[in-house]
Amino acid sequence: MKTVSCSNCGADTRIIRDRYNLVDMGIPAVVTNMEIAECNKCGNADPIIAHLDDLMRTVAVAVVCSPSPLRGTDVRFLRKYIGKTAEQFARLLNVDKTTVSKWENDRDPVGNQSDRLIRLLVIGLGDGLEEKLKAVVENLPEIGTSYRRGNIEVDLEKMSYQYA
Numbered sequence: 001m002k003t004v005s006c007s008n009c010g011a012d013t014r015i016i017r018d019r020y021n022l023v024d025m026g027i028p029a030v031v032t033n034m035e036i037a038e039c040n041k042c043g044n045a046d047p048i049i050a051h052l053d054d055l056m057r058t059v060a061v062a063v064v065c066s067p068s069p070l071r072g073t074d075v076r077f078l079r080k081y082i083g084k085t086a087e088q089f090a091r092l093l094n095v096d097k098t099t100v101s102k103w104e105n106d107r108d109p110v111g112n113q114s115d116r117l118i119r120l121l122v123i124g125l126g127d128g129l130e131e132k133l134k135a136v137v138e139n140l141p142e143i144g145t146s147y148r149r150g151n152i153e154v155d156l157e158k159m160s161y162q163y164a
């Protein structure tokens with residue numbers, strides 16, 4: 001059995017599986033079946049993120065395939081997924097750098113055409129997303145027909161996603 005020490009007090013922890021919200025980490029998803037090291041002494045809970053690359057790819061696919069318009073956290077996550085600075089990203093989209101910043105901070109909504117262009121950029125440049133091109137293009141007319149109320153939910157065990 002693996003043991004993990006508490007990051008807060010160093011005491012032994014027990015490993016549980018639970019839901020965990022990754023939004024504070026800049027990932028627009030809630031995961032289920034996440035291993036969490038729960039401290040027996042101070043109650044601190046440390047998430048154990050395994051298969052991070054798979055998780056990031058699954059969230060990226062869920063975001064670009066979503067019928068919901070891109071939100072600020074989505075844009076920032078996708079930009080980082082393809083490894084671009086705000087400036088590089090702005091140049092690819094032929095917009096001003098401040099526009100990207102406004103999108104990412106939800107101070108300006110992403111325009112309908114920029115939304116679609118961002119998705120296609122991410123499919124083109126994002127690792128392991130090429131096979132989703134057709135699905136994303138076919139989904140373009142659906143964007144804006146519904147809004148996500150909650151976050152994308154990823155089952156870490158099955159590495160599958162659903163829209164909450």
Ligand SMILES: [Zn+2]
Nearest residue numbers: 006009039042
């Ligand atoms: Zn502790």
